[in-house]
Amino acid sequence: MPASLFLEQLTFSGGERIPLEPDSIVVIVGPNNAGKSVALRELLGQSGAHRSETSYQVVHGDVGRIGTADEFLERLAPYRLPESGYYQLQSLQGTSYSKIVNRLMGFTPENAHEDWLRNAWGGKGLGILTRLFFDLMDHSTRITATDPADVFNLTSDIPYHPIQKMCVDPALAERLSRYFRRAFGQALIVNRTAGTRMPLHCGTAPLLDPGEDRVSPSYARKLQALPLLQAQGDGMRSFAGCLLEVTAADKHVVMIDEPEAFLHPPQARFLGTLLAKEKPAGRQLVIATHSGDLLRGLLDASPASLQIIRLTREGNLNHARTLDKDRIRTLWNEPILRFSNTLDSLFHEQVVLCEADGDCRFYASLLEATRSEDTDARMPDVMFTSTGGKHKIPTIAKALASIGIPTRAVVDFDILNSESPLKEAVEALGGNWDDFQPRWKQVKAGIEQRKPELETAHVQKEIQKLLNQVTTATFPMDVATSIRDVLRRASPWDEAKLLGVNAVPKGELRQVAETLLADLKHLGLFVVECGEMESFVPTVGGHGNAWLAEVLRMNLRQDPHLEHARRFVQGLFSPQPNAKA
Known part of the structure; x- marks a missing residue:
């Protein structure tokens, strides 16, 4: 790796210290007003020579260097004037170079002498070098x-x-x-x-x-x-400006604030891929972004050096946490997640994981409906995202909770049917499975002791009766649905998915089930007590998207049939779940 200056460590006002690699691509994400843009401006403005405890609001950057003074001068060879000991470094910053030297060193040479550069590399002028070789690209630049x-x-x-x-x-x-x-x-x-x-x-x-x-x-x-x-337009110019500076400007550290600005999502994703692909070896790229599309583009390029930092604000302090590289890879290698909006949760204050897209739309619509029209209270910055099934919830919850995103999950009642993925979900949300396992076993055994509504002979008879009705070459969808309903009634767990906690025998076992669900809820795992999403409004027929389309036509704010669902959604955000690594 050639001689280089780089950001060696970031120290945030919340106290976290995050080491960086010289060749890294650092992506700073987080909700609005977390301090992402301010962090880049502060990193550019700091000299790097001495750390000051009071000189920053969000972050302080320690500047490191790789290589000897001779190797540094070798890297600057293209700027060396022939047959002299001078380097034409003002070309790196245009006319601003003289202003920098004048302000910091008290003189304005036309060019920098080799001796001065050696001393600067040794530490006596490191602050000036960082201003020469660090660059910040905001919207205007x-x-x-x-x-x-x-x-x-x-x-x-x-x-x-x-x-x-x-x-x-x-x-x-x-x-x-x-x-x-x-x-x-x-x-x-x-x-x-x-x-x-x-x-x-x-x-x-x-x-x-x-x-x-x-x-x-x-x-x-x-x-x-x-x-x-x-x-x-600004989109074309911004896109080209980012590429020009990253590929052709001789900067050791390039910081870009919201490179996705003015771009449509496909262009933002493509730009992310190009920034990762075109960054010269041995240089550092620091990006502050609000865009999941840009982040997906960076991940598309699969850079081993990608480092994601999530920034949040608590009062006047800015806290930072990094997303483990192995977990990034795990998330990105899941096809369902790769083409979903799960990564967008990094830009929200909190996230709710659901099994399917329809669940996300239902609960998100009710959350909006439960907000009073007369209040000045701030709208919650929450994102509902589908995991494509309950078995993916633990992996995603663990990754999101590990970087401090308050994470909740909504699952159908039949998650209690087996130990996996219930155990993994509990542990991903910071719980101890030993605290839940005995009660879970009791509830599971109680449900499975229930006699199915139909005996095998009855199931066969009902299905045969339905099959006898079919006379068309194409199997009718209404008959297929009726057959599925028969099979659902034949299993105690299919029945439990329809009835929820009411499928548990009354008495002491019911009390055990209710305390189990309450403790899971406190952890952040919300089991639908009535069974599944469709059980909230049993007066509406159908299942999945057909059911959802009918329900969303109802008065979500006032219809009494939705009161149970409204209370459930309000409970998603009180109390706060534990988001642990």
Whole structure:
């Protein structure tokens, strides 16, 4: 790895210290107003030479270095002026370099001497170096990054601007143009013949006519007729600006605040993939984002160095927790989760896991309906997400709870049918299975002692009667549904899913079941006491989406048939569950 400066450790105002790798991609996520953008601004503004306990509100960054002074100078070789001991480092920051040196060192040299750079690398001027080699791209700087670059002398000048580097590196120019074309359907073209400035154009690259080359006046006129990138929308300019700075600017640490701004979800995801793919080796990328799409793009690239930090605020303190890399991989390797919105929960204050999409819509609609129209109370920042079945709940709950997201799960009553995944869900939410297992065994045994509503002979007779009604080549759906209903009544656990806690024999065993469900609820595992979602409103027929469509047409706020469901949803957020690693 070449000599480099990097963020070695982040210390947050809440007291957490998080070490970083020199080659890492660090993604800072969290709910609104958690301090993500402020953190990037503070990291840029700190010198890194001395830590101050009172110089930051959100985060302090300790700056480390890799390599010797000689290796550092070797990395700066492209900026060394011929036959001299000076380096033209002002090109890294344009005219702002002199201002930085003047403010911090008290003099304004035209160029930096080798001796000064050696001393700076040794620690005497490290703060200045971080300001030269650290960069923050916010909304405005990403836009201006695509402004035309100065024309330069190919034989004597150092190409410091990314657009200038596109001129001397055709492979880089073609690669960036190809990415831009995939995102927006247009090529990205440098105009080297526009006078003293070199703008970027977008559109279809003009073809060379016979006898024409890229500096021919006729070709220049064709280029000039293309739309200028600087005249396009913020989405195009921001996308291009991010790529230019990450791929072509010689920065050791690039920080980007909300790179997804102005982009549609597919473009944000594509940009995330490109940022991970195009980050040069040995450089650090720090991203603050609100976008699950951008995060999915980063995960698509599968960078081993990806580090996700979730930031939350408690009063005036900002707390941070990291998502274990193995758990990131576990989440991302699940096909159902890979194409779901589960990762978006990182950007919310709390999350509720449900078995299916229909459950999410039902409970989320009722939560909105239970909010009083006359109150000024803040709307809860909660996300309902489907896990594609109860067996996925423990894995997801463990990953989310491990980084401090208050996590709840809503499951049908038949989760009590077997030890797995009930045990894993309890442990994922921070509980001790030994505290629950004896009562669970009692409840399970009590339910299974119940005699099925129908004997085998009756089941056979009922199904045969239904089959005899079928005369069409295509099996009728209503008959299939009736057969399923017969089978459901034939199993004590299918009946329990319909009846919920009422399937438990009355008396002492019922009391055991009720305390078991109460303790699971306190942990954050909410078992539907009436059985399943459809049992909340038994007056509506059907199952799944058909049932849900009818229920959502009801007055969710006032209909008395939904009172039980409204109380259940309100109980999801009181008391707060324990979110433990």
